[in-house]
Amino acid sequence: MKFLSGKELARELESELQRQAASLASGGHLPTLAVIRVGDDPGSEIYVRTKLKSAQRVGITSLERHLPVTVSQQELEETVEAFNADPAIHGILCQLPLPAKIQLERIVERIDPLKDVDCFHPENVGLLAMGRPRFLPCTPAGILELLRRNEISVAGRHVVVLGRSNIVGRPLSILLSQKGVDATVTLCHSRTARLAEIAREADILVAAIGRPEWVGADMVKEGAVVVDVGVHRVEDSSKERGYRICGDVNQAEVAGRVSAMTPVPGGVGPMTVAMLVSNTLKAAFLQTQPRYE
């Protein structure tokens, strides 16, 4: 069984992206990412820090706008508008989750589609679904890149995706079945009947359901490749810090059956961050070299 580590590959990707960033900078366009963070969610803080560090390693300037949890819808939208209007900013990302009173959809739709490095804007989701993506959604693209760099082919193979979220499952199912990627994709979810049976047919199984260690050995075909998108903190009194990090897959149970599997942490996560950085460079190209698209 091979662990598909994303850490080293993400660093590899970063060093490739450095060249793009340098080429932009030498043309007088310093690629720049603006991150909006609201409130003091500790997870958000860590995620944002990780993203900004990766951007920095690649040669992307970044700025973080930290807003209080009491921020109004209007203030948030005005922040986005200001970044839209600023030609020195190429990518805008609003770290989730946002406070419950904020209408996320209206924020996402306010972001200039050319600066939408998360690929959450309807126009960018639509272009992806139509087979001519402007940006690739970060986690799905990170998964694809992780498989590709491990020489795990998806073309013609049966991929079963567990979970239909707008951030992972849905766009991943779309991306994998595009022409040129050519996987045969089954998208499963909480209402799927005979889920274990369907999952067992997968050559490649992607777990993105958001339940700790939910995928057991009964859901995995012998020799399959398993991609684990979940990240959970579960209590564990045997650990000094009182918890451990796990994914959506019961890795201890599954490890003996699969041919390859992503670790948690250090699997899909670092690749997601690298794809965000890649999207920021693409955004900078799109805005500074209009013929690029």
Next chain:
Amino acid sequence: MKFLSGKELARELESELQRQAASLASGGHLPTLAVIRVGDDPGSEIYVRTKLKSAQRVGITSLERHLPVTVSQQELEETVEAFNADPAIHGILCQLPLPAKIQLERIVERIDPLKDVDCFHPENVGLLAMGRPRFLPCTPAGILELLRRNEISVAGRHVVVLGRSNIVGRPLSILLSQKGVDATVTLCHSRTARLAEIAREADILVAAIGRPEWVGADMVKEGAVVVDVGVHRVEDSSKERGYRICGDVNQAEVAGRVSAMTPVPGGVGPMTVAMLVSNTLKAAFLQTQPRYE
């Protein structure tokens, strides 16, 4: 075996839509559809005529702009722009196919998304993929409505879609797996390995590959429901006119195995037209009653 005829159901739908059209008209807004047809493709002429007749039965005013096959990209875009700017026009549709020299994407993206009754604009495709559709794509919505009105439930069932076109297969796979519709969907295509085997797992099999009578008995599970989206004219010397109309399914071969099947013609086609009319009314509501969305 039950034939799932779309003809009667489309008429049923039309009479329901009449009430919506009347309500709009009584408020001073005559719902209006503009159709652009280019060149003299006989198929296009028939399709447009069918759509305009259905609109008329429902109480929608329509106008057809017939342009010569020599029309330029710019003229076509200007035609769209004029319809966009006209508040008396609520829906715009550009009948396909267009001449090869025309860049279809640029035409589709020029249509005001609020008037995009075919649901081809990236923003509308994106909203659909994100689970909050403004319009439903006509053929996929027609299929769903056909199943629903025949009391064939899709929730929790395994639907296999053959074909990943932007007009049918792709949006249908998205629509069927949405929350509230809840089918488990596998999207197959020309690069799918073991296609017959996967198709045989379907509770509901949708054929939208564009090959005459391609789906045989070996691809269908006993008791499955088969939806045939194809429409082909094939030579047949036994017929007086020298041809017959068939779908993507070899219906003679499959009929003995399935529990229900759509006929060709008279199955999915009429439902597609009814959904276009439905979208035109929705467009008229959106534009005249801004709180509707």
